[in-house]
Amino acid sequence: MKRHLMLTLLLPLLLICAHTARAVPPIQEATMANGLRVLLMEAHNVPMVAMQLSVAAGSRFDATGKAGTATLLAAMLGDHSARHDHRAWADLLDADAIHLGAGASRDDMSMSLTVLKDALQPGLDAFAEALLTPGWNKKRFTILQQDSIAGARKELEDPGAQAATAAAVLLYGDHPYGHRSSGTVTSLAAIGITDLQNLYAKQIKPKGAVLAVSGDITMDELLPLLNARLSGWQGAPAHDLMDITPAAVVQGKTADMQLPTSQTLVQLLRQGPARSDADFFPAFVLNHIIGGGGFGSRLMEEVREKRGLVYGVYSYFIPLAVPGPFVITLQTKADQAAEAESVVRDVMQQMADGKITKKQLQASKDNLSGSFAQRMDSNRERVGLISMIGLYHLPLDYLATWTAHIDAVTLAQVKAQAALYLQPAQWNRVRVGANLGSSTGK
Amino acid sequence: MPLKILIMLMLLFSVPAISSAAPLQEATFKNGVKLIVEEDHSAPVAMVQIWLKVGGRDEVPGKTGLAHVFEHMMFKGSKKLAPGEYSRRISAMGGNDNAFTTTDYTAYFETIPADRVDEVLGLEAERFANLALRDEDFQKEIRVIMEERRMRTEDDPNSHMFEELSAASLRLHPYRNPVIGWMQDLKALTIEDVRAFYKKHYVPGNATVVVVGDVDFARVEKTVARTFGRMRARDIEARFNPVEPEPFGPKRIQVKLPAQLPMLAITIPVPVWQPGKNDREMAALAVATHILAGGRSARLQRELVDEQRRAFAASAGYDPFSMGLDLWYVYGMLGPKQTTAAFEKSLWALLADMKTHPVAAAPLAAAKRNMIAAEVFAQDSLYLRAKEIGRMEVSGIGADHRDQWLQAIGNVTAADVQAAVSRWLKQDRSTTGILTPEVKS
Numbered sequence: 001m002k003r004h005l006m007l008t009l010l011l012p013l014l015l016i017c018a019h020t021a022r023a024v025p026p027i028q029e030a031t032m033a034n035g036l037r038v039l040l041m042e043a044h045n046v047p048m049v050a051m052q053l054s055v056a057a058g059s060r061f062d063a064t065g066k067a068g069t070a071t072l073l074a075a076m077l078g079d080h081s082a083r084h085d086h087r088a089w090a091d092l093l094d095a096d097a098i099h100l101g102a103g104a105s106r107d108d109m110s111m112s113l114t115v116l117k118d119a120l121q122p123g124l125d126a127f128a129e130a131l132l133t134p135g136w137n138k139k140r141f142t143i144l145q146q147d148s149i150a151g152a153r154k155e156l157e158d159p160g161a162q163a164a165t166a167a168a169v170l171l172y173g174d175h176p177y178g179h180r181s182s183g184t185v186t187s188l189a190a191i192g193i194t195d196l197q198n199l200y201a202k203q204i205k206p207k208g209a210v211l212a213v214s215g216d217i218t219m220d221e222l223l224p225l226l227n228a229r230l231s232g233w234q235g236a237p238a239h240d241l242m243d244i245t246p247a248a249v250v251q252g253k254t255a256d257m258q259l260p261t262s263q264t265l266v267q268l269l270r271q272g273p274a275r276s277d278a279d280f281f282p283a284f285v286l287n288h289i290i291g292g293g294g295f296g297s298r299l300m301e302e303v304r305e306k307r308g309l310v311y312g313v314y315s316y317f318i319p320l321a322v323p324g325p326f327v328i329t330l331q332t333k334a335d336q337a338a339e340a341e342s343v344v345r346d347v348m349q350q351m352a353d354g355k356i357t358k359k360q361l362q363a364s365k366d367n368l369s370g371s372f373a374q375r376m377d378s379n380r381e382r383v384g385l386i387s388m389i390g391l392y393h394l395p396l397d398y399l400a401t402w403t404a405h406i407d408a409v410t411l412a413q414v415k416a417q418a419a420l421y422l423q424p425a426q427w428n429r430v431r432v433g434a435n436l437g438s439s440t441g442k
Numbered sequence: 443m444p445l446k447i448l449i450m451l452m453l454l455f456s457v458p459a460i461s462s463a464a465p466l467q468e469a470t471f472k473n474g475v476k477l478i479v480e481e482d483h484s485a486p487v488a489m490v491q492i493w494l495k496v497g498g499r500d501e502v503p504g505k506t507g508l509a510h511v512f513e514h515m516m517f518k519g520s521k522k523l524a525p526g527e528y529s530r531r532i533s534a535m536g537g538n539d540n541a542f543t544t545t546d547y548t549a550y551f552e553t554i555p556a557d558r559v560d561e562v563l564g565l566e567a568e569r570f571a572n573l574a575l576r577d578e579d580f581q582k583e584i585r586v587i588m589e590e591r592r593m594r595t596e597d598d599p600n601s602h603m604f605e606e607l608s609a610a611s612l613r614l615h616p617y618r619n620p621v622i623g624w625m626q627d628l629k630a631l632t633i634e635d636v637r638a639f640y641k642k643h644y645v646p647g648n649a650t651v652v653v654v655g656d657v658d659f660a661r662v663e664k665t666v667a668r669t670f671g672r673m674r675a676r677d678i679e680a681r682f683n684p685v686e687p688e689p690f691g692p693k694r695i696q697v698k699l700p701a702q703l704p705m706l707a708i709t710i711p712v713p714v715w716q717p718g719k720n721d722r723e724m725a726a727l728a729v730a731t732h733i734l735a736g737g738r739s740a741r742l743q744r745e746l747v748d749e750q751r752r753a754f755a756a757s758a759g760y761d762p763f764s765m766g767l768d769l770w771y772v773y774g775m776l777g778p779k780q781t782t783a784a785f786e787k788s789l790w791a792l793l794a795d796m797k798t799h800p801v802a803a804a805p806l807a808a809a810k811r812n813m814i815a816a817e818v819f820a821q822d823s824l825y826l827r828a829k830e831i832g833r834m835e836v837s838g839i840g841a842d843h844r845d846q847w848l849q850a851i852g853n854v855t856a857a858d859v860q861a862a863v864s865r866w867l868k869q870d871r872s873t874t875g876i877l878t879p880e881v882k883s
Contacts, residue, residue, distance in 0.1 A: 045484035046821045086748070090738035094808040097815035116815055143748060150754035150777030156702045157599050260700040261597040294538065295529040305526055308582035311590040331593050363534060370536010373487040374553040378822040
């Protein structure tokens, strides 16, 4: 029974990272003849290799009304190949304990591989086969689609999933970020195998793609293995990752979803900074102070520690190619929801008005800097960070200089970001629960 | 054929998995506190975990949830630390602190820069020995815990159904009670209950300190001697571990909840691993469960989901490191046109097949290779490494037995798998739970 499970779920979203040069092995870079960027961080303590290929083929490329296309494509690519049906494929992967995964988020689609060092060759064979020779088996498509639809139906029981569905629409409308990557019962049913093939043909290309690797291997060992398998992969995607316009800003909008639960989920939302935002670090520290820092955060202190209103209340923003969502979320029994929301709005207003102390800033900086090493503590975590660096064209010393960036954030900068982002009136709201009525919580 | 199997087994053990982990270094102090250290100098980080031999099983009827409530109270201040100060101090050194409670144990853990281990052990010992336990903090925290219960159980039909199913499956064993506690018990708990629990269970003889990471054993040993090692020795009581009566036939329950789709789950009480006593049989049950539910070629997925289309997702689980017994489980999530009856029928047919037909050499070898590979992948995370050490230690198996378990997995034969499934996974020993969606107006 974890005390704050939410935080562990949250960390991958935040892509927190960085500090002390001694803790950060360098990221080595190579570019293959086909344009694929290979980024490697060596780690020789466990005889394994983890990698992730990221391609600009996320759910933002889903056609209108067909949310879930990229996710289904990822599922199809991982399921079988032209040479192996799904049964033979599963046997082949399991015989060498090859963990092959694929999935889609808003901007990118990723394919990941985790293998023991001594199974690297068959692992890479499988990885290349899945990526380059899709099987497009119609029967398998129908099964994967049906099971996804059933999964989406089951998710209608889940307040968090319902909030996410409503939030995407509320915040982004018709913009490519205006739907969840997993799709809905209706949108999944509208997808045909040709939609997957179109997305594959347009976007699954090596130019602009990034292969992030971490583990018991050197670049000299890795490159020949990749060249032997991926050099036939050619071309550039129709749309670059950065080829997207920001969504129109909305504020003061609300959406309520009825669900027969004892708690009400309250989510406040607005657009946050993009990955490339010049003030990324001050905004990042601001989020840590208000609700990203777990028990030290202002929201946790006011809503949980002082008032006992919730088990968890937290904030995060998802930095994407253009401004992604900035979210504050909590769950509490229905008759406390208005009170909890009002406490959250008070905290936001105070911070927007500049009520942030030097001491709070220092506490957040200390935690962020000190916690760098553990965020980098496994191959799979490192691969996630390296992918992000490659995909969004961040400098390769991003991790090594991260702490310096955090340390350099001033109180004035954080206050400016608070004034920019935390005005309660600029936020939107989604609630999920029973008998929501018309209470505003203001 | 036998040669082929032999080669596969050799391949299996050429995996440097087991040897890549550093040897465990242990010390036991006069008052009963135990220390286990695994040094790993690959990054300047350390994971510190304090394990307590106290959990949901140590609660008395009417006071379920107490062990977990207690875990929350550990963050509410002590003689030298104000409420929340503990977390603030850990946070200031860049650590994240957290804790978890199960039926069998409670564990508190911190990931921190390696040079702060001494400091953290000092903080842990301080709150362990001198907890404040103020009523005003308790009154707030119990409300937080009720919200936690609403979020995790009341408002989650699957988890609600599993809670009901566990309670119906067992008559005596404490796994029948939810660790978070029944809501009516939470409403009745008082600070006096919490204080009594503290006095009885938070004694040095129940504590095991696990440190994994960039540390030096001798130095950690000195620090623990200075902190946990100095606490006054107190008696420890034998833990509640009753023998569950054998089931006399299949049981069924139906749980009606607001939900979208039905789910069917089956539980069966099965033995846990006792090193040197049932290695072969329990390793075989673990391998059987992996064949059913692990990897890409899992039979539940392949046969029940992909081929027969009886469910849109299905899985099973067995934890050989539980205490007393484990509640083996299998479940299927049913899509709009799938019925619980058809799923149930296919499931028992699959188990019958595993009883009558030996698993082929290739899938058996794949299952074992994946189970051992999972151990290597787990070495990649300090958290998982420390957790495995801690839980094997406090469940009574002993952390030094981890390689023996992998050996046992490696030794499992097709006949062993057949025998384990035949002996333990019987309909007459099972409890079936069906989540029936109820439309709430």
